[in-house]
Amino acid sequence: MRHRIAATLAVALFALVGAASTAAAQQVPDSSTVPHVYLIIGENTEITQVNKNNAPYLLNTLKPQGTWLSNYFALTHFSEANYVGMMAGQFDKCQQFDGSAASCHRPWDNLFHQMDGAGVSWQSWMESMPSPCALSSSGAPKTQDHYGAKHNPAIFFDNIEGTFDGTQYVWSATNPSQECLNNDLPAGQTNPVLPNDMSVFNTAAGHADFNLVVPNECEDAHDNCQPQKTAIAQFDTFLSNEVPAIQAFDPGSLIIITFDEGTSNRGPSNSKQFAGGGNIVFLAIGPGVSANQTDSTPSNHYGLLKTLEACYGLGALSGASTGYDAATPISGICQ
Secondary structure: OOOOOOOOOOOOOOOOOOOOOOOOOOOOOOHHHOOOEEEEEEOOOOHHHOOOOOOHHHHHHHHHHOEEEOOEEOOOOOHHHHHHHHHHOOOOHHHHOOOOHHHHOEOOOOHHHHHHHHOOOEEEEEOOOOOOOOOOOEOOOOOOOOEOHHHOHHHHEHHHHOEEOOOOEEOOOOOOOHHHHHHEEEOOOOOOOOOOOOHHHHHOOOOOOEEEEEOOOOOOOOOOOOOOOOHHHHHHHHHHHHHHHHHHHOOOOEEEEEEOOOOOOOOOOOOOOOOOOOEEOEEEEOOOOOOOEEEOOOEEHHHHHHHHHHHOOOOOOOOOOHHHHHOOOOOOOOO
16 A cells, blocks of 8 residues: 655544543653553554454453553554654655665654653564664565564664764664664564564563564564464464563553554545545553543544653654644553
């Protein structure tokens, strides 16, 4: 679904949660009181495609535990622009068309860099990535070891992948920064004989304050793979394995599940063709998040970014898009 897309989404409004009857400003807690956050990203799925046959764990087990936003939208198409936009509050044409990190890296401010400045630790966990901070895709499609570099936003930012030379951050195709090598991590072994492996993530001695969790392309609903041959069901299986593991080794954590994009062009500003990236799943589970709650107030990935910034007491990104500037945090997610 490759379209010529020019616009970012507009306002992400407050989501009303629990018994609250009116929108109120998101209160910003001390970052030391915020639980570890795990943001899990699936691929290319409209909310209307998810049902109890292909996603029984998501809908029957997880949804009753948390708050479900029924009008949550991706920013655009394709994947890379949504991952970058989710972290940087902006994207450009190069990223819309899934260009390489070597071509599409940018000197933009971003959530990872904000966290660095505030002393908030972060880790980006990439299933099937062959080595830390890998800049190119690897494995083969539908072989259960396919790492898609376009799904790894950290490598697109000069101030994360690049090294500071005294004047600016310099992105390097051969010498990634130590920060990227330390924080952008393989989630498990990369081996077609040991497919779909999250063992490093599951057995890590400790996790960061913020954890971005990205399955490989057989487990994120991107490809139909053996043995299930049903993309959404494969992501549901991933969730059924990983969410209980997270809840066991990091009880009290905040878990957010969403998709990079949908299959439509829907969005809060859908008067123009291709103005939106689709209506997608958003589910939050954790302390202070209302259980068994559905909210229909529109939001999007920029609203998620503003929410994460509010969770950790971070300021606004500089130089981001007007869509990001207009977005507001989703209330009721961080208490």
